Amino acid sequence: MTEKKKIAIIGGGISGLSALHFIRYRYPESCDVRLYEKDSRLGGTIGTDRINGFVSDWGSNGFLNKVPLTLQMVSELGLDDMLYPAHPSAEKRFIYRNKKLHEIHASPPKFMRSQILTVGGRMRLAMEPFIPKKKDDSDESIFDFAKRRIGRDAAEHMIVPMVSGVYGGDAHKLSLEACFPIMVEMEREYGSLFKALLAKKKAGSKAGPAGPSGRLTSFKNGLATIIETMHDKYRDFIVTGRGVMKIARNGDKYTLEFDSGSPEIFDAVICAAPAYAATDMVAGMDKEMSEVLGSIPYTSIA
Numbered sequence: 541m542t543e544k545k546k547i548a549i550i551g552g553g554i555s556g557l558s559a560l561h562f563i564r565y566r567y568p569e570s571c572d573v574r575l576y577e578k579d580s581r582l583g584g585t586i587g588t589d590r591i592n593g594f595v596s597d598w599g600s601n602g603f604l605n606k607v608p609l610t611l612q613m614v615s616e617l618g619l620d621d622m623l624y625p626a627h628p629s630a631e632k633r634f635i636y637r638n639k640k641l642h643e644i645h646a647s648p649p650k651f652m653r654s655q656i657l658t659v660g661g662r663m664r665l666a667m668e669p670f671i672p673k674k675k676d677d678s679d680e681s682i683f684d685f686a687k688r689r690i691g692r693d694a695a696e697h698m699i700v701p702m703v704s705g706v707y708g709g710d711a712h713k714l715s716l717e718a719c720f721p722i723m724v725e726m727e728r729e730y731g732s733l734f735k736a737l738l739a740k741k742k743a744g745s746k747a748g749p750a751g752p753s754g755r756l757t758s759f760k761n762g763l764a765t766i767i768e769t770m771h772d773k774y775r776d777f778i779v780t781g782r783g784v785m786k787i788a789r790n791g792d793k794y795t796l797e798f799d800s801g802s803p804e805i806f807d808a809v810i811c812a813a814p815a816y817a818a819t820d821m822v823a824g825m826d827k828e829m830s831e832v833l834g835s836i837p838y839t840s841i842a
């Protein structure tokens with residue numbers, strides 16, 4: 541019989557727990573896995589408060605129910621009955637401008653009558669089908685793309701808030717290709733976003749400009765339900781309150797050093813801690829990897 545592979549997972553947020561589920565669910569016999577979380581609680585940026593019958597998520601509040609792997613994991617964890625799609629009224633989106641909330645209308649005539657953009661901004665937006673497509677394949681920021689195609693007013697007052705809502709990031713710095721590859725394709729293939737949307741509508745696709753459509757979905761008792769379920773199911777494979785300080789390579793094995801207790805040796809390591817935490821862990825093992833990890837910016841959205 542071949543020896544079990546010893547695998548360490550660093551970080552008990554949804555990424556680390558999903559990796560643990562994947563390994564335990566598919567390879568229970570061939571892998572000996574341990575997840576290390578430095579905090580006393582699991583979940584990372586996901587957490588739910590339940591107070592006086594009210595449920596309040598203080599990090600992520602849902603996921604799109606069209607991503608097959610997420611739904612597969614939900615099913616494997618026996619949580620299908622707990623799924624809780626957002627009410628259709630929550631699909632309304634508003635943008636705050638000039639001390640007023642403006643609803644974003646999907647219907648073009650209604651949108652053109654709304655005051656989200658200035659009259660000039662709306663006219664510039666309507667010119668989008670006539671703006672020539674980009675000549676080269678180089679990447680650009682989401683903001684530069686939006687300014688080029690739909691004008692500065694729409695870029696500043698629609699795209700910037702939308703991007704900070706979805707990514708908690710800066711549209712001037714985020715790569716269009718990384719965040720919205722579908723937009724790059726739409727421009728390349730159809731020469732215009734409006735033309736692409738019309739073509740997709742005719743073809744019956746429900747894909748929106750930001751990617752696959754789907755309903756924002758959570759669980760009846762909040763998003764932490766999935767974290768708590770995995771904690772209960774995989775309790776024996778999880779160590780909380782133990783942070784990883786260092787990963788060192790010895791031949792084809794890895795040694796983990798912790799903030800408490802003795803080092804341990806593994807065949808493989810999955811690091812699901814934030815990049816700024818991982819940068820120190822790998823500094824002694826791989827300087828280049830550490831520098832790349834350290835260069836990844838994180839923004840505060842508080």
Ligand SMILES: Cc1cc2nc3c(=O)[nH]c(=O)nc-3n(C[C@H](O)[C@H](O)[C@H](O)COP(=O)(O)OP(=O)(O)OC[C@H]3O[C@@H](n4cnc5c(N)ncnc54)[C@H](O)[C@@H]3O)c2cc1C
Pocket residue numbers: 550551552553554555556576577578579582583584585586598599600601602603782783784785812813814817841
């Ligand atoms: C306010 C907010 C709202 C969001 N809303 C949504 C949403 O609605 N939908 C959506 O899909 N996404 C949303 N996101 C993004 C989503 O929450 C994150 O992408 C996701 O939870 C990240 O999970 P993760 O496991 O990769 O990282 P984290 O949740 O950051 O987990 C990393 C874990 O690693 C641990 N760790 C760090 N250092 C060490 C160490 N040295 N040793 C051991 N463990 C360590 C940390 O304690 C933490 O538990 C939101 C994020 C925020 C902040």
